[in-house]
Amino acid sequence: MAEPTGGRPLLQVEGVVKRFPIRRGVLRGAGAVHAVEGVDLAVGRGEVVSLVGESGSGKSTLGKCITGMIRPTAGRIHFDGVEVSGSSRGARGNFRRRVQPVFQDPRSSLDPRWAIERTIREPLDAFRIGNKAARAARVRELMDLVGLPAHLSQRKPSELSGGQQQRVAIAAALALEPDLLVADEPVSALDVSVQAQILNLLADLRQRLGLALLFIAHDLSVIEHISDRVAVMYLGRIVESGTVSEVFTDPRHPYTRALIDAIPRPDPTQRMSRTRLIGEIPSPVNPPSGCRFHPRCPVAIGVCSQDDPQQTTFSSQHRAACHVAAAQTASLSELPHERAWL
Ligand SMILES: Nc1ncnc2c1ncn2[C@@H]1O[C@H](COP(=O)(O)OP(=O)(O)OP(=O)(O)O)[C@@H](O)[C@H]1O
Ligand code: SF4
Ligand SMILES: [Mg+2]
Numbered sequence: 001m002a003e004p005t006g007g008r009p010l011l012q013v014e015g016v017v018k019r020f021p022i023r024r025g026v027l028r029g030a031g032a033v034h035a036v037e038g039v040d041l042a043v044g045r046g047e048v049v050s051l052v053g054e055s056g057s058g059k060s061t062l063g064k065c066i067t068g069m070i071r072p073t074a075g076r077i078h079f080d081g082v083e084v085s086g087s088s089r090g091a092r093g094n095f096r097r098r099v100q101p102v103f104q105d106p107r108s109s110l111d112p113r114w115a116i117e118r119t120i121r122e123p124l125d126a127f128r129i130g131n132k133a134a135r136a137a138r139v140r141e142l143m144d145l146v147g148l149p150a151h152l153s154q155r156k157p158s159e160l161s162g163g164q165q166q167r168v169a170i171a172a173a174l175a176l177e178p179d180l181l182v183a184d185e186p187v188s189a190l191d192v193s194v195q196a197q198i199l200n201l202l203a204d205l206r207q208r209l210g211l212a213l214l215f216i217a218h219d220l221s222v223i224e225h226i227s228d229r230v231a232v233m234y235l236g237r238i239v240e241s242g243t244v245s246e247v248f249t250d251p252r253h254p255y256t257r258a259l260i261d262a263i264p265r266p267d268p269t270q271r272m273s274r275t276r277l278i279g280e281i282p283s284p285v286n287p288p289s290g291c292r293f294h295p296r297c298p299v300a301i302g303v304c305s306q307d308d309p310q311q312t313t314f315s316s317q318h319r320a321a322c323h324v325a326a327a328q329t330a331s332l333s334e335l336p337h338e339r340a341w342l
Helices: 059-067 089-098 116-126 132-145 162-174 192-209 244-249 254-261 268-272 323-327
Strands: 011-021 032-043 048-052 074-079 099-102 180-184 212-217 229-234 237-243
Touching: 011 059, 032 048, 032 059, 032 212, 032 237, 048 059, 059 099, 059 180, 059 212, 089 099, 099 162, 116 132, 116 162, 132 162, 162 180, 162 192, 192 212, 229 244, 229 254, 237 244, 237 254
Parallel strands: 048 212, 048 229, 099 180, 180 212
Antiparallel strands: 011 032, 011 074, 229 237
């Protein structure tokens, strides 16, 4: 993926591969799930990069490799110039403080028995940061930062709304003053009205704290307003990346185009020309040959089922891996627009 502008990126992912051996079922011992297949990705300081793609495209697996929850099968991850994918425990300890995950379902990261004050304090306790009074003051500060009223401090998660629970999870993730949050679909379990509030909170935190964000989502509609750059993932690969305006206004990969066309629009004339992505993402156990998108691609040509397309660079930030996009100088927006995407 193209790099952020200006200096060394905070996070640099190079050629990361993650395969899960198949240990159960009829395919046991027969191979592996190719969840992530050679991903390059960079996030700059204070930058918001969104990673989008359908269910099963490998987004969470990549996020887990980045946060150190799982080890990549191959490839390298550098954080602030230090390799963390194969580093010593000491280096990883520092890295773990500086990169924090936020998950889709806040209940999975909140202990139901603990008052929220304890949940937010827990990372400070674990790293023995400050004395009791300093930790209590920091918890109050964090609650204020994420918009949680102080009177909720002794409530249990079950007494809070979904949006409040996600604010608690974000406050706990911020306790150790990380440089990067890896937020894996942090709003998709929430009501639509609450989603905007949490997105606004993340955008606000980025402004106030200079926080970088890797924002994982399965559709493009939620990420347009908070992202600087976007990476579109399909079956373990990044198929297109660029600034948010490049990807939204001049998509080069047919899959990106289908995702953009899937965004609900109020304008009925736009709705008529909308195209649909149909068919399912193939199994990552035996990915299709050539371009992995070819069985569903409406503009595939002969070479697509044989040769894996390389990334073509369209601008300093904008890249896509597609034979047809590489051969075209015009944008895919000029292609016929009425047919379904097979
Ligand atoms: N621990 C695991 N063992 C085996 N296969 C796994 C494991 N974790 C993920 N996978 C498989 O890897 C592929 C990618 O999964 P992943 O959860 O990363 O996708 P995703 O893009 O996050 O999807 P979603 O939008 O549904 O969250 C899927 O086929 C999934 O079944
Ligand atoms: S390489 Fe071929 S199959 Fe793949 S997206 Fe481009 S046109 Fe479609
Ligand atoms: Mg996921």
